Amino acid sequence: MILKSDVLPEAMIFDLDGTLFETESVLLEAYHKAFDRLRQEGFYEGETPPQRLILSSLGMLLEQIWEVVLPAADSLTRQHANDWLLHYQLELLNSGKGRMYPGVLPTLRRLKDMGIRLFVASNGLEEYVKAVIRSQGMSRLFEGLYSAGEFQSATKADLVGRLLGDFGITSAWMIGDRKSDVEAGAANGLVVVGCQYSGFSGTGELAGAQYRISAFSELESLLP
Structure with a gap:
């Protein structure tokens, strides 16, 4: 049984590789x-x-x-x-290669329709992050695409903190598959959703996440 959150978040911040995109x-x-x-x-x-x-x-x-x-x-x-x-x-x-994980696009559309603001925060290069989102026809879904390559962030926690400040966000979830995502969420007081479907995470890497999902579409089931 998956326990639901009591509060609808103002925003969701997604890692890219291993969370949205099948790297x-x-x-x-x-x-x-x-x-x-x-x-x-x-x-x-x-x-x-x-x-x-x-x-x-x-x-x-x-x-x-x-x-x-x-x-x-x-x-x-x-x-x-x-x-x-x-x-x-x-x-x-x-050239058209590359794919998102199953359920990513329809789930993101429904989240946006609920009024949740959507963002990406990645440790990758700016050109790569923006090319992935653009190639998948998803640019209009996101308010901001933040990358360590663009902002020269020392940690993902710093990158997420900058995003929150730039957009004036006070309530958000951090969704990702690696320890750096958990740390970024914890450092900024966010609810963390750990993604277990990529196969990239090491043992115990998602310890500290309030929720864990085995498929991207399960994200909706956590909402009130």
Whole structure:
């Protein structure tokens, strides 16, 4: 039995990768293309690092991701890896690839119809975050798309705090699949909904979330 909230939130703030967007639907192909390009340009030798490294790093800030994937690489190599990964992700998104999790679009439309303000807060790059939302035809649903890449936020908690202040929001839910989402919600006094369907979360990573959902559409069932 899922317990309902007693209060309808003024706003909902969503993580992107692993919460709204099935990241691997473009990430893995772009990942392999990026390393092919790095080898061609002489920045990298050997086999492409295992996919599990990039997948387990989703939700981290970019510099943290490359510390996991390329721990022995210098800053120039990591920057080239980052640039080519973004390039190929955008290329794939613009070609029509990529998909949201089941139920995301109709659920968001109903939430907006209820008068709930919708936002995205992601640790990703600005171009990527906006390209995902635009490619899925969802731009009109969101009042703001906040990314660590655009605002150079040190933590997701800082990013969410800035969003709340910019829009004058006093009551909101934070919805995400990683520890950084739980921490961002807790630091800003928000209700946290942990998403368990992506498979990216580690054991205990969603501890502290007031609610947990196994499918995006379950979000509506938490509302009064």
